[in-house]
Amino acid sequence: MRMGDRNQVRLLWGAAALVAVVVVFTLIYKGSTGLQWILSGLTVGSIYALVAMGFSVIYSSTRVINFAQGEFTMLGGMMMFTLCTRGGLPLWLGFLLTVGIVTLLGAGFERAAIHPLKDQSVITVIIVTIGLAIFIRALAKWIWGTDPVKVASFTGDKPLRFFGASIVPQSLWVFGLTLIAVVLVFAFFNRTLLGKGMRAAADNPDAASLVGVSASTSSLVAWSIAAAVGAAAGAVIAPINFAAYDAGAMLGLKGFSAAVLGGLGSAPGAVVGGLMLGVLEMITAGFAPSGYKDAVAFLILILVLLIRPQGLLGKPADVKV
């Protein structure tokens, strides 16, 4: 519906204006400290955005919420640890191998566990992804143990100073990856025939098969992309957040929140949602008693949904559970 687009743009501007007001207020009121919070928020937010993008990719092609998405990110971090820290491979090779292996795993999981369920209700598939998350996490614990591990930063730990605030170089890598990932994912779904067909497949499987994209292919490709994005995210954020077998749960939760906030199924939405969530969390941690920061973040999320039930950039949809 055309009118939807216009409202969407208006609301988006509203949201952007609101965030801008909060950010400007923080900057004026707290100066460089405020800037520090915002920079930290952007770093954390980019991490959320990367995980959120994985959720969005699978959702926009299959309407499934993949509760194992955080586990792909965890696997990315752990693989980097094994290949680079333990195995001594150069960073770029370790990164490529990590993404490659996890992508294959993602594709394998799709064929083994998701594909056979193609005619089942969405919630059945969601429970399967929960089972998958438990399975991957337990396997990771078996392989890597319970201690968090450290992966060296790509380009050193010397903080960069910036108007009295500071940022670690690894954050720049995270920003960069987020930017590249969102551009690639967006281009894939809006510019390539396969991507467009996959989106259509989610709305109407019959129509999509006319374009030559079967629901089966669509699901396989979506899971592979989501696993790749997740693994790349895990590899790049490992030096910041320490990789551990149980890190996937938190990443999944925050990533899902960001994806919903931005509007499920939209890659730019995932980025907007992730950055907003990250910045809001950090500003709340700065202003409010820090124990309540997650509560405030979730409250804002719920309020946003009540005003705009399909997320900031999402399209109205009647999803049956």
Added chain:
Amino acid sequence: MMVADTLLQIREVTKRFGGLAALKDVSFDVTVGEIKAMIGPNGAGKTTMFDVLTGILHPTAGDVMLKGESIVGLRPDQITAMGMIRTFQTIQLFEGMTALENVMVGCHCRTACGFASSGLRQPAARREEKDIREKSMDVLKDVGLATRAGEIGTNLPYGQQRMLELARALASEPDIILLDEPAAGLNQYETGELAGLLVRFRERGLTILIVEHDMGLVMQISDEIVVLDYGEIIARGAPQDVQNDPRVIEAYLGIEA
């Protein structure tokens, strides 16, 4: 105009989506006991009009009165309770329910037992349940589906699903029923049966507003026809008059050209 006989009054209803007007200043009345047809090419605004009438959409401007009371802003279930019910263009039977259960849902607005009395199975609830069951069987019998009562509604043949949807609507004891393309997908024989059924119901005092593409059916049963195009009424009158109206012919041909 005799107000007493007017069941449904549609007054200058406009519905805009963003900048696009799906309905523009549409006004017409439906009188008690008549079969009125609303026709027009695809996208003319017929289903939008049904959505506005039944409370799924709210009109941008204008008013709708049922039995002299404005129903704009009411919820769909309230409108149903007031005596106006609809069927859907795409069949919307309830999944996993038997034919009988589908019809029993139709009785919803004429019954009252809530969570407490149903959950505790109080005598009132049992009595009401029995009444609902008997009444629903009667309705099924009426449309000729009594033998299919125990089957899952969505497993019935297409034509019977249409009939079941009709039965479900009738179970709400409506004064006026809005039928959205009830003959779509029916074969000639089934369409004939449907026509007979509708005429019979009309004789019992039911008012019908029908949207239909099957012109044969429309011409056969309707007392008056309203023609919509691009959200506006372009013609109205008795079937023969409308059939020969040049603007109607142009609207239909224009679409095809």
Added chain:
Amino acid sequence: MAQKILRWKLPIALFCVLVAATLGSMGCGTQKVDTSKSVYKIGAVLSLSGPAAPLGQPEQNSLKMLESQLNAGAGVNGHKVQFIIEDDQSDPAKATAAITLLINQEGVSAMIGSSSTGATLAMVPVAQSTQTTLVCCAAGTAITKPVNKYIFRTPPTDSMAIDKVLGYLTGTLKATKIAILHDANAYGVGGATELAAKAPTKGITVTANESYGTTDTDMTPQLTKIQATPAQALVVWGTNPGPATIAKNMQQLAMKIPFIGSNGIANKTFITLAGSAANGVAFPGGNMLIPSSITAGTPWRNAVDKFTTDYTTAYGKAPDTFAAHGWDAGTILTTAMKTAGTSKAQIQTAVQATKGLVGIDGIYNYSATNHDGLTSADLIMIKIVNGAWTQIK
């Protein structure tokens, strides 16, 4: 009518089979045959998975080691000892189920566990109602305050660690203003609350008391808040990886005030994670971490040396303090069984009467009013210098 009877026939038949099975099993079912009457069973509920798994696993390791060492020798008074270990998955409800199982089903005569405060507190009602002695490996103050007849503890309490930290702050650092940053979980909140309450009695003002989520990856907002106060030192109460993130964030923000950790970072993982940011960090820890801090030739030093060697041989890495907690809990109970007997009442009396028992964490003394065993003298302050631990004298 006939149809109705038919409809009930199948279920009733099924039911009859069940009743018959029940009665049958009553007749010939194996009563719990205790073929191993001579084995002394001690139950242990530990967090082998879930967030507290890094605590529970070394505890399990040392209990298994203790079991095999005892049984290789004379056992307990000639009887074999068996530690039956259950995983509570760091979930209080599972801990309750596990202790019930061990006491009711396995008939253990005493209990060990759990690793975390929450799970331990969930086990307390069961231990109490069955009058079973429970020696826990968790440090939360609420477990032994007020004293519960059946509940004992091996690790140094959070209070003792806090006393040690306060001593370091006033003695070595001469600090009068501190900031607290703690994990929002039970461990962090418990420590921070007590520290904030005790600090004023030592003439220390708390300028900021902030918290972070266990899984948070960036604590700079809290740190900038602390930076804005005149705090002369930062006390961080939490377990890995939070404190490591804080150390790195402090380095990023160029915060120079001393970082004092809790005993939750008394492990090498912290050093690995924090890297160069770990240098200069001080924390309270058990003497066993630096065996040379114990006078050579004493029974305690000998025990620690042997334990460290054995553990390293068995598991390929040096023991941490959690391993010591598990070992000591096992030792306390088996010693009590050795001296007093194996009835629940005898064990309770004997454990409560423990005096001068040489453990790994320290020397244990219990009494009717003190179920904590150790004192803050059994802790030392440790500083990380060039990635290695050194004792602060």
Added chain:
Amino acid sequence: MDKQLARLPDAESRNYRTLAISTAFILLIPVWARFIPGDVLHIDIVNVMVLAGIYACVVVGLNLLVGYAGQISLGHAAFFGIGAYTTAILCTRIHGFPTWLGVLAGTALSGAIGWLVGKPVLRLKGHYLAMATLGLGEIAFILFQQLKWLTGGTVGILNIPPLSMFGLKFDTDLKLYFVVWIIVMALMLLSINLIRSRVGRGLRALHSSEVAADAMGVNTSTYKVQVFVLSAAFAGLGGALFAHFQKYVNPESFVLAISIMFITMVVVGGMGNIWGGLIGVLLLTFLPPVIQALPQWLPGLPSGLQNFSNYELVLYGLLLILFMMFLPKGVADGLGRAADFTEVRARRLGDRRKAKRLEGR
């Protein structure tokens, strides 16, 4: 035609029959359990079954919400927690406060809060509703942690008295077992009544198509809130019983993982099948001990697999996936089909015998 009418309530009467049988069966379990050798399944069956019954209270209500009305909730641990904390606070702060009144208060407060949050939140649909309820659950968890003056913070509330009613004290697992399971069966009866009624049809209609249900005169927005309140109250009841069972509560029992466990129980058991909740609870309760017992049943297992805590969750995750692959409509559905099959067979067998008897005459 009358024959038709008479045959239709078949499914209904089968539900009541099954309920009667399973109640008798479940109440016999403690007797039965005493004679199972302890080394077959390494659990205390009565104790485990009390907790299962407590979870069943939550899951039966959640099934009405998720399985019948089609509204998902990923935050039911919050209502479970509200019920638990309410009675825990009342019974420990007010000396001599009747515990049964605490349980009722927990149930009522949970329902009331369900109404407060349900009214706005249930306007959301699908995954957005899932997200909002998940957020509410997290907020509740944080409040349980932070409102120290009320909830005891992370340490929680100790020394909660055992449940007592009509002068009886339910201080052992066995006594509590009967209370809990009689309550569960009462809730089951309530649910069976409900789903076969006008209200139940309304809920199922709204699950199938909200627009069509609306148009047929079902007030969907009110129904959604009402069934949410009902499920919140069931969860609160379960939570209150939990507090008196464990005699200790702290926030860790009300985390997101517990909410997800509840939903998983509903789906694995069978959404929209009245027995689904119960079967899901029993299955997921007994799956871990069965997995745990596997190595001793299969002595040939490689030694790496003998170290149980390592592979338990691997296998658990795997089994969860397999269950959904082979019984996607839930175990209850599979059992139902099996029961249909045997019943048909039995009936045919009966008919054949009857025929034979007639021939013989």
